[in-house]
Structure formats: structure tokens, C-alpha cells
Amino acid sequence: MIQQAGTSGPTTGQGYKLVVIVVGLAAVVVTMLCAFALPSINSGPRHLPTGVAGPQEATTAVSKALQGEEWDVTTYDSEDDLKTAVKERDVMGGIVLAPGKVTVFTATAGGPQAAMTLTSAATAIAKQQQANVAITDLKPFPDDDPKGAGFSSAALPIIIGGMFPAVLLTRLFPGHSGLRLRLAGGFAFALVAGFAVTAFLQYGTGSLSGEYLITSLGTSLGMAALVMTLLGLESLIGMAGFGLGAVVIMLLGNPLSGFVSGPHWLPDGWATVGQMLPPGAAGSLLRANSFFAGTGASGPALILTAWATLGLALMLIADRRGTRATRPSAEAPALVV
Structure with missing residues (x-):
């Protein structure tokens, strides 16, 4: 076979790399299927x-x-x-x-x-x-939304609302120089988006019936837990950290959240894991504030606060590490010519 000058075929290393990528992507797809299908298949009343x-x-x-x-x-x-x-x-x-x-x-x-x-x-x-x-x-959904469709639809916006701004802020304000802007932007977004989502569900569709201020703050806390955790992981580890956080949130947090059905509709161990992750805690907090005047809100609120604090701590560690890396050494000896 005659090969043109200046061209070369794929190397053995590239072939192995391609195989690893294909197998890895297939494993991710199967994992996604398991994460979303198994909770549905095994769902039902549990205690x-x-x-x-x-x-x-x-x-x-x-x-x-x-x-x-x-x-x-x-x-x-x-x-x-x-x-x-x-x-x-x-x-x-x-x-x-x-x-x-x-x-x-x-x-x-x-x-x-x-x-x-x-x-x-x-x-x-x-x-x-x-x-x-x-x-x-004794505790029905509001008359304007008796089937709770609006409440059920809030799950994905809250989850995506925590992931998308983290990606955008990371791209717009990269590196150590943009870390504090990412931090401020994450908190600001969570606060504004929480009030906006609650206003739409409560006044736009009539799907919520709680006190607007308390419910909005709870929704903002749920979004802050998501966005701050992802920003913290990205700041400290890079995009690999963001990817890890996103996988946990989407593949575990979302299907195990019990956002629509409540945690008693999942197997015990799965329900416990789901309620410890931001999506499940955010759903439980929204349910408590919207329909039960805050009864049962303290546990989910503490979990979400812990996640938001973790994200903040990771960003502070990354900030300190970046400051040390960029600080010129004051004790460096002067060059004598």
C-alpha cells in the first residue's frame, strides 16, 4: 500500500484511547439508565x-x-x-x-x-x-393546581438552575482572578432565581400556597446549595470536579430526590441518600414551606446549608491556594551584577 507523504494512520495508542472513550461513554449511558430506571421500577410505598x-x-x-x-x-x-x-x-x-x-x-x-x-x-x-x-x-394542593403539576415541574428548573449558572460563571470569570466574581455571582443568582421561580409558581400558576418570602428564601437556599457546591468543586479541582458534582446531582440526586412522590415512595436506603443530596432536600424544603407552614423544614434546610457552606469552603481554599501561587516572594535574594 502506498501512503502519501505527510500523512500517517492512527497509532496504536490512539486506537486504545478510542476504545477506552467508547467503552466509557457506553458505561455512562448504562449508569444513567440504571440511575433513572431502577428507582422507578422499585418505587412503591415504603413504611x-x-x-x-x-x-x-x-x-x-x-x-x-x-x-x-x-x-x-x-x-x-x-x-x-x-x-x-x-x-x-x-x-x-x-x-x-x-x-x-x-x-x-x-x-x-x-x-x-x-x-x-x-x-x-x-x-x-x-x-x-x-x-x-x-x-x-386535610392538605390538598391549591385549587388552581389541584394535581400539583406546577410543584412537580419545579424539580428540573431548580436542578438545572444550579448547574447552568455554575458553567456560565466558570466560563465568563475563569481562573483565580475571577473566583470572587463567581462566588458573588453564584449567591446573587440563587437569590434572584429563587424569588423568581417561587413568584411564578405561586402567583403565575397558583401551584404554591405558602408564605411567599419564606418559600422564596427556601428555594434560593436550594439553588445556592447546588450552584455553590459545583463552583467550589470547579474552583478547587477544575472541570473534573464540576463534572463529578454534576454526575452525582443528575444521576443520584435527581432520580432519588422523591421530589414528586415524597421520600416514602423509594426504598429505604435510596430515600435516605436522596434526602441527603441537594435536589431531595430542596424538594422537601419547598414542600414543607409551601403546604405545611414550615413543618418539617428544619432538616432539609440544615442539609442545604451544609452543602452551600461546603461549596463556599472549597472556594475559600482555592482562593487561598491561588493567592499563595501568585504572590511574589518578598524574601527572594536580589541579583548582584
Whole structure:
């Protein structure tokens, strides 16, 4: 074979590199599929906190009927106690038993799938007892968005809203000289975007019903946790650090967040991991502030604050390291000619 001068074929090293890239990309695709598909396949009620009230004999029978990993049943002395427990998020819902009547109390805003599962179970119990069923939703979604579509759609904007500005700020203000501008820009974006997203969902679509200021600050905290963590990783490690953070957020944080269903719809270990990551904590905080007057908000808020603080600490370390690298040595001996 005659080869033209000045040209050369691929080397063995390049061939190996190509194989590694192809195999690596295929592994990433399979990992993405596993991360998104497995939680959906294995989703379902897991230890749903459920209350029961009524005559002792009836509540005992219902507690036995709701045994298994799907339920975590607590007996209450009265209907009022059970309703208070639902509103305070001690349980996801409850069943009150009376002669010829079964009353179901749900909190759809706390998890629509859990509410439907509890209603279905109570209906089956009432059918066995030949009793009437009454359903009361103590914490529904707002009337303007009764299915919670707006709340569900907030997951991706919050996640992307934490990733995209980190990329943009890194490109616009690169290196050590732009680090403090990236820091200021990240905080400013999180604050403005949090208030804007909340305003759209609360006043534009009517999907939220909490106090606007508190809900907005919570949304801003969720975005700050995402953007500051990614900026911190990029500042200290480079784009490899940003890539690692983005993979964790998208491949673990997003599918394990329980943003739409609530954490009780995922296997126990996965749910715990998801709630410790920014997307899951941001969703739980938004749910608590929007529909439950802040009940249950302290845990997610602390987790998000920890992530934002971690990102800030990484940026401060990178700033100090960069300052030392660029500082001229004052003790360097002068050259004598």
C-alpha cells in the first residue's frame, strides 16, 4: 500500500484511547439508565406513616391488615389527635373507624401517591366491613393546581438552575482572578432565581400556597446549595470536579430526590441518600414551606446549608491556594551584577 507523504494512520495508542472513550461513554449511558430506571421500577410505598383511630378492636384489626413493609401504623386516641398528626406531618394520613363508616384523612400535598394508596386500602377495608367511606383531604394542593403539576415541574428548573449558572460563571470569570466574581455571582443568582421561580409558581400558576418570602428564601437556599457546591468543586479541582458534582446531582440526586412522590415512595436506603443530596432536600424544603407552614423544614434546610457552606469552603481554599501561587516572594535574594 502506498501512503502519501505527510500523512500517517492512527497509532496504536490512539486506537486504545478510542476504545477506552467508547467503552466509557457506553458505561455512562448504562449508569444513567440504571440511575433513572431502577428507582422507578422499585418505587412503591415504603413504611408509610399511617394513623388509625376508633374502637380498640377495630383499630387492632386494621393494624394487622396494614402489616408489612408498606405501612408504619400508629394508633391514636381520637379523630382530632389523628387529624393533628396529619397536619403536623407525623403521619401521611389516617383512617378513623366508626360503626358503619370509615373516614380517610389524607394529605395529598405531602405525597399524592401515598394519599391514593391509603384511600385504596381504606376503601378495601370498608368493603370488607360493608361500611361507607368518607375521604377528607386535610392538605390538598391549591385549587388552581389541584394535581400539583406546577410543584412537580419545579424539580428540573431548580436542578438545572444550579448547574447552568455554575458553567456560565466558570466560563465568563475563569481562573483565580475571577473566583470572587463567581462566588458573588453564584449567591446573587440563587437569590434572584429563587424569588423568581417561587413568584411564578405561586402567583403565575397558583401551584404554591405558602408564605411567599419564606418559600422564596427556601428555594434560593436550594439553588445556592447546588450552584455553590459545583463552583467550589470547579474552583478547587477544575472541570473534573464540576463534572463529578454534576454526575452525582443528575444521576443520584435527581432520580432519588422523591421530589414528586415524597421520600416514602423509594426504598429505604435510596430515600435516605436522596434526602441527603441537594435536589431531595430542596424538594422537601419547598414542600414543607409551601403546604405545611414550615413543618418539617428544619432538616432539609440544615442539609442545604451544609452543602452551600461546603461549596463556599472549597472556594475559600482555592482562593487561598491561588493567592499563595501568585504572590511574589518578598524574601527572594536580589541579583548582584
